[in-house]
Amino acid sequence: xxxxxxxxxxxxxxxxxxxxxxxxxxxxxxxxxxxxxxxxxxxxxxxxxxxxxxxxxxxxxxxxxxxxxxxxxxxxxxxxxxxxxxxxxxxxxxxxxxxxxxxxxxxxxxxxxxxxxxxxxxxxxxxxxxxxxxxxxxxxxxxxxxxxxxxxxxxxxxxxxxxxxxxxxxxxxxxxxxxxxxxxxxxxxxxxxxxxxxxxxxxxxxxxxxxxxxxxxxxxxxxxxxxxxxxxxxxxxxxxxxxxxxxxxxxxxxxxxxxxxxxxxxxxxxxxxxxxxxxxxxxxxxxxxxxxxxxxxxxxxxxxxxxxxxxxxxxxxxxxxxxxxxxxxxxxxxxxxxxxxxxxxxxxxxxxxxxxxxxxxxxxxxxxxxxxxxxxxxxxxx
Amino acid sequence: xxxxxxxxxxxxxxxxxxxxxxxxxxxxxxxxxxxxxxxxxxxxxxxxxxxxxxxxxxxxxxxxxxxxxxxxxxxxxxxxxxxxxxxxxxxxxxxxxxxxxxxxxxxxxxxxxxxxxxxxxxxxxxxxxxxxxxxxxxxxxxxxxxxxxxxxxxxxxxxxxxxxxxxxxxxxxxxxxxxxxxxxxxxxxxxxxxxxxxxxxxxxxxxxxxxxxxxxxxxxxxxxxxxxxxxxxxxxxxxxxxxxxxxxxxxxxxxxxxxxxxxxxxxxxxxxxxxxxxxxxxxxxxxxxxxxxxxxxxxxxxxxxxxxxxxxxxxxxxxxxxxxxxxxxxxxxxxxxxxxxxxxxxxxxxxxxxxxxxxxxxxxxxxxxxxxxxxxxxxxxxxxxxxxxxxxxxxxxxxxxxxxxxxxxxxxxxxxxxxxxxxxxxxxxxxxxxxxxxxxxxxxxxxxxxxxxxxxxxxxxxxxxxxxxxxxxxxxxxxxxxxxxxxxxxx
Numbered sequence: 001x002x003x004x005x006x007x008x009x010x011x012x013x014x015x016x017x018x019x020x021x022x023x024x025x026x027x028x029x030x031x032x033x034x035x036x037x038x039x040x041x042x043x044x045x046x047x048x049x050x051x052x053x054x055x056x057x058x059x060x061x062x063x064x065x066x067x068x069x070x071x072x073x074x075x076x077x078x079x080x081x082x083x084x085x086x087x088x089x090x091x092x093x094x095x096x097x098x099x100x101x102x103x104x105x106x107x108x109x110x111x112x113x114x115x116x117x118x119x120x121x122x123x124x125x126x127x128x129x130x131x132x133x134x135x136x137x138x139x140x141x142x143x144x145x146x147x148x149x150x151x152x153x154x155x156x157x158x159x160x161x162x163x164x165x166x167x168x169x170x171x172x173x174x175x176x177x178x179x180x181x182x183x184x185x186x187x188x189x190x191x192x193x194x195x196x197x198x199x200x201x202x203x204x205x206x207x208x209x210x211x212x213x214x215x216x217x218x219x220x221x222x223x224x225x226x227x228x229x230x231x232x233x234x235x236x237x238x239x240x241x242x243x244x245x246x247x248x249x250x251x252x253x254x255x256x257x258x259x260x261x262x263x264x265x266x267x268x269x270x271x272x273x274x275x276x277x278x279x280x281x282x283x284x285x286x287x288x289x290x291x292x293x294x295x296x297x298x299x300x301x302x303x304x305x306x307x308x309x310x311x312x313x314x315x316x317x318x319x320x321x322x323x324x325x326x327x328x329x330x331x332x333x334x335x336x337x338x339x340x341x342x343x344x345x346x347x348x349x350x351x352x353x354x355x356x357x358x359x360x361x362x363x364x365x366x367x368x369x370x371x372x373x374x375x376x377x378x379x380x381x382x
Numbered sequence: 383x384x385x386x387x388x389x390x391x392x393x394x395x396x397x398x399x400x401x402x403x404x405x406x407x408x409x410x411x412x413x414x415x416x417x418x419x420x421x422x423x424x425x426x427x428x429x430x431x432x433x434x435x436x437x438x439x440x441x442x443x444x445x446x447x448x449x450x451x452x453x454x455x456x457x458x459x460x461x462x463x464x465x466x467x468x469x470x471x472x473x474x475x476x477x478x479x480x481x482x483x484x485x486x487x488x489x490x491x492x493x494x495x496x497x498x499x500x501x502x503x504x505x506x507x508x509x510x511x512x513x514x515x516x517x518x519x520x521x522x523x524x525x526x527x528x529x530x531x532x533x534x535x536x537x538x539x540x541x542x543x544x545x546x547x548x549x550x551x552x553x554x555x556x557x558x559x560x561x562x563x564x565x566x567x568x569x570x571x572x573x574x575x576x577x578x579x580x581x582x583x584x585x586x587x588x589x590x591x592x593x594x595x596x597x598x599x600x601x602x603x604x605x606x607x608x609x610x611x612x613x614x615x616x617x618x619x620x621x622x623x624x625x626x627x628x629x630x631x632x633x634x635x636x637x638x639x640x641x642x643x644x645x646x647x648x649x650x651x652x653x654x655x656x657x658x659x660x661x662x663x664x665x666x667x668x669x670x671x672x673x674x675x676x677x678x679x680x681x682x683x684x685x686x687x688x689x690x691x692x693x694x695x696x697x698x699x700x701x702x703x704x705x706x707x708x709x710x711x712x713x714x715x716x717x718x719x720x721x722x723x724x725x726x727x728x729x730x731x732x733x734x735x736x737x738x739x740x741x742x743x744x745x746x747x748x749x750x751x752x753x754x755x756x757x758x759x760x761x762x763x764x765x766x767x768x769x770x771x772x773x774x775x776x777x778x779x780x781x782x783x784x785x786x787x788x789x790x791x792x793x794x795x796x797x798x799x800x801x802x803x804x805x806x807x808x809x810x811x812x813x814x815x816x817x818x819x820x821x822x823x824x825x826x827x828x829x830x831x832x833x834x835x836x837x838x839x840x841x842x843x844x845x846x847x848x849x850x851x852x853x854x855x856x857x858x859x860x861x862x863x864x865x866x867x868x869x870x871x872x873x
Contacts, residue, residue, distance in 0.1 A: 010804035013739040014415050015732060016461040020525045022729050025504030036401065036433045036481055037408045038460060044411030051410050063407040083523075083732040084739060085659025 002053055002094050008086055009050045017083045018042035018076035021310035028306065029076060030313045030333035031069035034326055039066040042076035042088035049091050052098075059095070059104045067095050068109055069325045071333075072195045073277040073313035096197030105196075108323035113198050116205075121188055122322045123157045131183025133162035139169050142180030147172075148218045149179045149248075150232075152225040153188050154321070154354040160361065161354035165224055167379040168248045172222070175255035179222065187212065189228035191278070194235065196319040203239065206231070210241035220244045222251050226279035226353045227317070233283065247279055249352045249378055253288040256295040263296040263382045271299045271381065272346035274337065274360060275311035276353035284309075289352045292378050299381065302344045304337075312337050314363075316355035334363030342373055349375045383429050383473045389450060393432060393475075396442045401433040401481070412457075412476045416740060417465030419803045421814065426472035428455065433481045437555065437602035440477070444600065445559035447475060447863050454557075454863055456600045458499035458530030461523075463735075464743075466534065466595045470867030479527075482602065488513050492578040493608045494550055499529040499601055503727035506606070515608040517727060518548045524727045529604050533592050548607040551577045552588055554599040557859030562599065564588040577605050590854065595834045595870040598858055612685030615642065617724045618695055620702040621676030621710040625754045628678040629784070629793075631705040633750055635682065636790035638701070640694045643683030643724050644786050648757075649675040651734065651781035651798070655723055656716050659736040663773055678782075679710055681724045734781065738772050740803040741781075742813055743796055744820040747830045750793045753784055756828055760797045760820050767816040772802035836869040 002009075019041050021028040031040040038044035045067060051057045076088040099105050100113075115124045131141075133156060142148050149172060155165040172179055190205035213221075221243050223229040232245040255261045271293055279285045286308045293301045306312045315326045315333040326332060338360060341349045349364075351357045354377075361375040383389060386404070393402045403409070406427065413425040429452070434440050447454050453474035457467040460478060469476050483500035490513050495506055504524030507517045522531045532549050551565035562568075564587040567577035580588050591598055622628035628646050636644060647655075653671045654662060661667045680702070684694045699709055712720055722728035735741055744760055764778055771778040781798035797820070801813045818838075825831050825839060840848050855872040865871050 007802075007804040010419070010802075011739045013732075013735055014461065014463060015523060015735070016459060016525045017523065017729075017732060020502065020504065022504065022524055025502060025508050025524060037403055037431060037478070038411040039408045043460075047411035047414060048407060050414065057406065057410065062405060066407045082658050083729055084736045 002049060002091070002098055005049070005091050005094060006053055009046055009053060009091060011084070012043070012046045012050075012086055012088075013084050014043055014047075015084060016043055017079050018088055020079065021075070021306055022079060022083070023310050024305045026306055026310075028079065028310060028312060030071050030073060030315050031326060033333060033336060034329070034331045035069065040069055042080070042092065045070065045092050045095065046086075046088055049095055052095065059099050059102050061104050061106055064096075064099045064104055065106050065325070067092060067099070068106055068196070068318070068323065069320070070318050071277070071313050071315055071320050071326070072318035074281040075313065078281050078309050093195065093197060096195075097199055098197075100197040106323070106325065108325060109196050109319060112319055112322045113193065113196065113201065116188065116193055117201060121153045121157060122192070123153070125157050128184045130156040130186050131181065132156075133165045134169065134181060134183065137166060137169060138173065140180045141183055142216060142218065144217055145180040146178035146220060147180075148213070148221045149181050150189070150221050150223045150228055151181065151186065152223065152228045152354075154358070155224040156186065158354065158358065160358055161224075164354050164357060164377040164379060167377065168224060171252055171255070171261055171379050171382055172248075175260040177222075177251065177255070185212070189225075189231045191227040191231040191235075192317075192319045192322065194231065195317065196323075202235075206236050206241065207239050210236055210239055213241070213243065218243065222246055222248050224248055224354060226276040226283070227355070230278040230282050247285065247288070247352070249279070249292055250285070250288040252378065252382065253291040256292060261382065269299050269348055270302055270344075270346045271348045271350050272302050272304050272341050272344050273307070273350045274304070274314065274341070274356055275308055276351065276356045277311070277313050277317055279352060280311055281309055289350070289378055292382065293350055296381055302346050304340050304344055306340065312340065314356045314359040316359040321355045321359070328366065332363070334359045335367050338363045338367050338369060338373065342369060347373055348381070349373060350378055350381055351375060352378050383450075383452065385450075386429060389446070389452070390430065392446055393430060393443060396446070397432050397434050397439050401435070402430055404430050409476070412460075412469060412478070415465060415468060416463040416803065418468055419740070421465070425468050425470060428469040428474045428476045431476040431478055433478050435481045437482075437553065440479075440600055440602050441555045441559060441561065443475065443477065444555050444557065448557075448559050448861055451861050451863060453866050454600075455865055456596055458527035459502055459525065461526050462530065462534065464534070466865075466868060466870055468868065470865075470871070477600065479600075485509050486603065488515065488608070489578070490515065493610065494578055495606045495608055496577070497528060497604055497606055499527055499604075501527060501529070503528055503531070507727060510608050511611065514611055516611050518607060518609050522727065523731050524729060526727075528606050529601050532604075532606070533601060534595065547589070547592055549588055549592060550580045550605040550607055552591055552601050552605075553603040554591065554601050556599040557861070557864035562587075564591075567605070593834055596865050597834060597855055597870070597872045599864065612642070613687050614691050615683065615685040616691055617643075617681055617683050617721045618698060619710040619712060619720065620680045620682070620698065620707045622678045622680070622702075622705065622707045623676060624706070625678050625757055627705040627707065628680055629750050629753050631702045631707050632680055632784070632786055633790045634701045634704070635698055636786045638697065639789060640684070640697065641682045642685040643726070644680065645724065646678060646680040646784040648782040649677050649679070650779045651783055652679060652720075654737060654781060655730055655733050656719055657733065659733060662733075662737050665774060676710060680707070681720060683724050734798070737800055738802045738804075740772065740801040741798045742801065742817045743798055744817065744824060745794070745796050745831055746824045746828060747787070747792055747794050748828050750786070750790055752828050753793060753795055756795060756824055757782055757797070759823055760799075763816055763819050763823070764799060767812040767819075769799060769801070769813055769816055772800055772805070834870050834872065
């Protein structure tokens with residue numbers, strides 16, 4: 001309950017450290033950058049939390065529009081934790097949880113949850129289509145192979161992400177990795193359901209997944225999406241789901257280091273890596289994707305100023321990929337990120353997350369920058 | 383507000399509809415800071431919060447506010463914790479200036495930066511260093527605004543080499559809607575070519591805005607002094623058992639005019655700065671650190687060639703030894719943090735506030751002779767009101783910082799009393815009373831506060847002084863629209 005965080009809320013110094021990446025002194029909150037008012041930054045959301053626990057205001061959909069633009073990127077936690085000692089994201093997500101309980105959530109969030117509840121995926125598409133991405137490549141269904149390759153919602157249904165799923169699978173096959181997929185038996189990991197505060201549904205989904213994995217004898221999982229990686233690694237153990245989880249970037253890095261896959265690149269390419277929030281900040285995994293890029297002979301890697309723990313979120317987390325609460329516009333974080341990438345002189349933004357890929361790919365088009373920069377997944381660069 | 387919708391439409395036509403809000407969820411975050419919590423003061427909802435982007439937009443909004451007599455409450459980057467940026471009167475416009483974030487110029491010849499109010503110290507440092515210049519260190523953290531920070535206070539750990547006030551010239555929108563430029567910038571003919579000289583054309587009008595707490599107008603652009611970066615810059619720490627010895631050593635060293643920065647702390651302050659917010663809550667961590675630290679220490683920033691720095695360090699250590707002082711060696715994270723604090727605009731300074739984010743600052747500027755005395759006075763008053771340490775629950779020892787001005791002719795002394803903002807009013811009330819008594823005794827008996835006097839302190843000023851401030855306020859703000867109702871309001 002939000003009241004359980006009363007002391008933390010009152011201990012907010014209102015210093016604004018949550019707004020700025022201190023190592024590079026640049027703004028870091030995607031919703032704050034987009035909208036500008038303090039209510040869209042952690043500093044303001046904690047102010048709203050305080051007004052809620054002091055009963056000065058009630059949760060309503062107007063208030064929650066401010067809260068649901070939070071992408072759960074964790075930048076505020078990263079900045080505040082060692083400065084003042086607060087984890088603002090916990091409080092923000094607690095507000096979301098309470099809002100779900102009252103039903104006072106924006107219609108976009110409600111519709112997302114409805115699709116998850118009814119269809120088991122955010123697209124409202126049939127479960128039987130989940131394995132279609134693998135058609136035409138020799139990927140087997142899981143049957144006691146060493147790894148489960150877990151693809152997730154976006155990789156299963158989104159056209160661009162399906163291509164990424166295929167290229168990752170092809171790399172794993174080339175590297176001789178023993179893996180299988182669940183295909184139409186795969187169920188959503190639920191990370192975004194959790195992030196928008198529907199913890200009851202998330203628990204149901206998590207337990208269902210855990211049971212399925214355990215029944216099938218799955219112990220080791222490679223995920224396509226950092227969001228699934230985060231859920232499996234950090235949340236599922238709560239319900240007995242203890243699996244050995246890695247993100248595909250880690251698997252690829254290991255294969256490259258072992259010489260089991262050999263990258264082939266043509267022509268020189270300056271590439272900058274966009275750290276996905278749920279791989280980077282939430283799980284402190286920054287090196288494997290860079291190891292992959294550094295192993296590609298034609299790639300010259302350059303860093304954006306806001307990178308690693310200071311990476312600017314693409315705007316796709318916290319359910320925003322499906323709810324689009326952030327909207328578009330010049331101040332949208334995806335477009336800012338593309339401009340930042342172009343400033344490095346990079347010709348390519350490398351991603352390791354299907355959501356980041358889509359967000360940034362769309363942003364490149366909106367920026368009219370297709371002649372200057374492209375977005376590629378790590379596996380596609382290999 | 384009458385005709386609220388019509389006023390909103392006018393504001394939207396100035397700043398754009400995306401940059402004005404009258405929704406309660408957007409207004410509420412602007413209502414509280416540490417001050418309002420401690421004082422138990424409820425701040426009413428303003429009518430609007432706006433995000434202007436240009437000086438022209440600010441001027442137009444101020445003119446509109448004059449037309450409708452709407453109070454304005456401007457804030458630069460919005461991290462003020464002293465109650466000076468809260469919207470005290472119901473209705474009104476909160477003017478959030480963080481979108482005005484351009485660094486307009488960094489001039490290597492004049493060693494200045496021309497900045498808007500939404501620029502932070504951290505960003506200014508980053509850009510200045512690209513041109514071989516740096517900010518003049520201040521005590522606030524990196525995410526504060528030089529415009530807001532400098533004009534609010536002169537807390538600065540830098541040395542007698544630099545005058546204490548780094549604002550050069552200003553461009554302000556006065557509350558009556560006119561544009562004012564100060565110093566050499568005041569010239570309508572050549573001011574744009576040379577806004578770099580503060581003491582031009584008579585009295586120091588830039589100085590009227592320093593410490594004015596926003597009463598006299600909204601700074602939309604400021605020329606800020608920078609400093610050159612020395613070939614070698616380093617920091618040393620000297621420890622003392624007695625505060626009086628530390629102060630004597632500070633006086634002697636500062637009169638030799640070689641330090642880049644100078645600041646003194648008591649061990650409580652140092653311990654709070656060095657322990658990250660989570661470690662401070664572990665009693666054994668703080669106890670272990672306090673055992674290592676001398677009761678008082680002085681951090682000196684030194685800069686120059688290798689030979690110069692070696693010589694300065696030798697001199698500093700020798701001077702300190704005359705007053706029973708000795709070098710204190712810090713390593714690793716501790717050294718990094720202290721260096722950052724010494725260099726100013728740091729993240730390390732956050733830890734000073736962080737134990738529980740509640741701190742009541744007793745601030746005075748006075749001759750160095752009285753520092754030990756006022757330190758004891760505050761100790762006695764804290765004991766009198768039985769102010770507990772909010773973490774340990776035991777008796778509180780307050781934090782102490784001393785910063786010299788101008789070769790130590792006077793010093794800035796800040797004493798922090800910590801409290802838990804989550805505590806109930808019966809716990810916060812004695813803290814407030816303790817703070818009031820400290821101020822009454824210190825400012826009444828010893829020294830000056832550096833900001834515009836609050837209403838209580840104004841009664842202690844000679845009448846002519848108060849008349850001048852209020853007269854100036856009346857002249858530039860005839861309708862009383864700028865920051866009315868606050869503790870520092872010149873009404």
